[in-house]
Amino acid sequence: xxxxxxxxxxxxxxxxxxxxxxxxxxxxxxxxxxxxxxxxxxxxxxxxxxxxxxxxxxxxxxxxxxxxxxxxxxxxxxxxxxxxxxxxxxxxxxxxxxxxxxxxxxxxxxxxxxxxxxxxxxxxxxxxxxxxxxxxxxxxxxxxxxxxxxxxxxxxxxxxxxxxxxxxxxxxxxxxxxxxxxxxxxxxxxxxxxxxxxxxxxxxxxxxxxxxxxxxxxxxxxxxxxxxxxxxxxxxxxxxxxxxxx
Numbered sequence: 001x002x003x004x005x006x007x008x009x010x011x012x013x014x015x016x017x018x019x020x021x022x023x024x025x026x027x028x029x030x031x032x033x034x035x036x037x038x039x040x041x042x043x044x045x046x047x048x049x050x051x052x053x054x055x056x057x058x059x060x061x062x063x064x065x066x067x068x069x070x071x072x073x074x075x076x077x078x079x080x081x082x083x084x085x086x087x088x089x090x091x092x093x094x095x096x097x098x099x100x101x102x103x104x105x106x107x108x109x110x111x112x113x114x115x116x117x118x119x120x121x122x123x124x125x126x127x128x129x130x131x132x133x134x135x136x137x138x139x140x141x142x143x144x145x146x147x148x149x150x151x152x153x154x155x156x157x158x159x160x161x162x163x164x165x166x167x168x169x170x171x172x173x174x175x176x177x178x179x180x181x182x183x184x185x186x187x188x189x190x191x192x193x194x195x196x197x198x199x200x201x202x203x204x205x206x207x208x209x210x211x212x213x214x215x216x217x218x219x220x221x222x223x224x225x226x227x228x229x230x231x232x233x234x235x236x237x238x239x240x241x242x243x244x245x246x
Contacts, residue, residue, distance in 0.1 A: 006105075008070035009212055013052060013108045013157065015117050015194050018077065019060040019100040026059055026098060032088070033139045036061075039083045040076075041153050047076040050155035053118040055125065056139035062121040064108070066157070077103050106193040107209055109201025113190075114159050117200070118145065119177055120190050134178060146175045 020026040027033050033056050044051055048068035055062050067073040085098045108117055122145070125137040134142040144151035145160070148171050164170035193200040199209040210216065 006074065007107070007209075007212075007214075008067065008073075009107050009209055011066065013064055013066045013110055013114060013117075014073060014105045015108055015121075015190065015200065016063040016065060016073070016077070017060060017104045017194055018063075018081070019104075021097050021100045023059050023100070024098075026061075026084075026088070027056060028092070030138065032091075035087055036080075036084055037139070037153060039087075040080050043076040043079040043083075044153070046079070047072045049073055049076045050157075051141075051153050052114070052155060052157045052160070053121045053141045053145065054153065055121050055137070055141070057124055057128065062124060064114070064117050064121055066155075073105070104194055104197070106197060106200050109199070109205040110157065110159055112202070113200050114157060115174075115177060116182065116186055117190060118160075120182060120187065123178070123182065146171055146178070 027036065036056060040051075040054075043049075044065070049072050050066045050068075051063055052066065053062075053064040065073065067076075081099060088098055089095060108114060118141075122134045122140050122142040125131045125140065126134055131137045134140060135147065141151060141154050143149035144154040145156075148167060160170065160174070163173045190200065192198065199206045201209070
């Protein structure tokens with residue numbers, strides 16, 4: 001099956017996953033994470049990408065980021081990948097690829113899904129059993145978004161800024177989002193859309209993205225379409241009669 005082409009939607013965030021090859025570790029210690037963060041910061045600044053949320057896990061990373069141009073995100077991640085692989089291979093005396101193919105990404109309908117994606121990203125270490133609370137993890141955007149910690153990598157999205165009248169109120173509202181767990185169907189939707197490149201939004205958003213991207217951004221309907229003139233079987237007729245109100 002051929003891979004679907006990349007696309008760009010102006011003023012729209014993307015959820016990005018970059019994995020280690022065969023799920024192998026891409027970070028051995030905090031020094032690796034710090035170097036990766038420094039290179040990522042340089043790359044997004046140069047290419048015009050605003051990062052709203054991030055997390056660096058042992059063998060993969062997540063970003064929620066808004067690119068300013070069609071080539072902003074690909075160029076930033078290309079630069080990041082090249083520089084970090086050179087560093088990692090030299091430091092650990094290894095050769096070959098570090099990444100599991102190209103990065104995975106999905107465009108995100110900000111109004112209903114931006115905060116869900118931020119929460120999904122920053123709760124990764126908790127779901128993995130690495131920490132009990134996202135504030136206990138050193139390599140994510142949670143402390144910046146929830147506690148106001150200085151983080152040059154984080155650019156607050158417009159929807160985040162609308163959460164409160166001032167920074168303190170926004171942080172309190174954002175922190176409250178983490179008092180409950182993410183619904184399983186939301187987790188599944190975010191994972192499926194990101195891994196398969198589908199648009200993360202409702203049908204109207206999907207149609208808009210398809211028109212702008214000139215490519216399919218949702219899975220095809222399952223099963224074969226019914227033939228014209230095909231009559232329903234007797235079991236279906238009986239079920240419909242029983243379920244229809246009199």
